[in-house]
């Protein structure tokens with residue numbers, strides 16, 4: 001029997017049939033005698049989770065997406081449970097621009113939504129154009145409850161550097177069901193042009209290699225969150241903003257990604273934009289209802305629920321509307337495991353971003369709703385907390401929207417019995433910083449020096465159990481019913497850390 005992972009591996013290994021490099025960052029389809037000359041591809045086909053999120057029969061979906069230069073095309077996506085395909089998805093397209101300066105170069109973002117799926121459905125897909133087979137891959141909708149799942153988390157990728165490629169390769173070797181990229185997918189400003197140069201070529205490389213990257217995105221869905229390097233420009237007050245004067249192709253997060261649209265329709269603190277009205281309007285037309293809604297969303301996969309948030313500095317997490325939505329989301333899921341994902345870590349003892357603590361005010365809410373693990377990045381290293389509970393003394397500086405010092409002092413209750421080996425039932429939330437996904441590392445001297453893993457402003461409470469700062473790494477999660485294993489793997493494939501977390505088995509209904 002072919003397992004699902006074998007299926008994805010084989011599909012990922014043979015994907016591109018007919019698109020060949022035709023210059024820097026562009027790919028050409030073969031000439032056809034019986035159809036129009038197709039425009040050059042600027043992003044090879046990749047899959048995205050789409051808006052299905054609750055593992056309901058008939059409501060799951062997957063999006064196949066790619067980008068081309070401007071030109072006529074007659075693209076069609078075939079899909080089906082075997083390489084006989086059998087069904088066809090209509091292709092839609094939206095205009096977008098790429099590149100700095102002026103109005104940018106025009107591009108077209110193409111999508112084919114494969115909807116009406118049930119959980120755990122596996123399909124082959126094939127992109128056709130001008131009568132030719134152009135690309136193919138495999139996809140699966142989210143796995144249903146009681147199915148063992150694995151996923152990889154990392155973030156703070158870089159400029160497509162060798163470190164990014166090694167992380168992509170070791171991610172591929174894990175055969176994950178999906179990837180959770182916890183923000184800062186590219187540097188410097190989250191533009192279309194940067195995604196095309198640094199993101200897609202690495203995580204959707206044609207072949208897998210430690211110095212090349214891997215063919216992940218064509219068969220493995222990436223979830224992600226909007227982070228500071230998606231909104232890197234500054235307004236006149238020095239606050240984060242997407243400036244369409246400087247970057248007409250800003251906010252690629254909202255145009256390249258296709259994630260669930262079940263968050264607040266109109267967030268109180270949406271991603272801010274500035275610049276010429278016509279450029280902002282063109283971006284909004286390209287993003288459609290994904291902007292600003294896709295800043296916050298949730299989804300289920302196997303026995304786990306994931307709540308993904310925008311933690312950028314323009315957000316005040318004290319916002320009652322946000323907290324009400326979070327409470328509703330976390331209290332209505334029946335998933336055994338609850339993850340919350342956002343970019344800025346509430347608890348972190350590094351030197352770079354220690355003060356950016358505004359998300360700490362959410363800790364009581366997360367504890368009240370039984371959240372197991374919080375995944376973040378921003379600090380370019382690996383930090384695993386002990387299970388902890390946190391009671392803020394007050395809102396502190398958490399509401400100082402735009403500020404860098406967002407400190408929130410409070411009282412810690414740390415579970416020092418849990419060790420992830422023989423004591424595997426945590427009393428509190430595990431906060432994981434997995435920000436060593438490619439960018440230059442912070443505090444490389446902290447590895448193996450637990451005496452440095454505290455901070456005087458937190459009264460030197462030893463809430464960090466493990467910290468590795470001198471190498472890039474990724475987090476590998478395996479969830480098998482009431483047992484969860486997390487292993488931290490470095491860019492050479494060596495295991496740096498491993499914990500097991502268990503809980504009482506789910507009662508059979």
Ligand SMILES: [Fe+2]
Pocket residue numbers: 156183184227228229343377378379
């Ligand atoms: Fe960051």
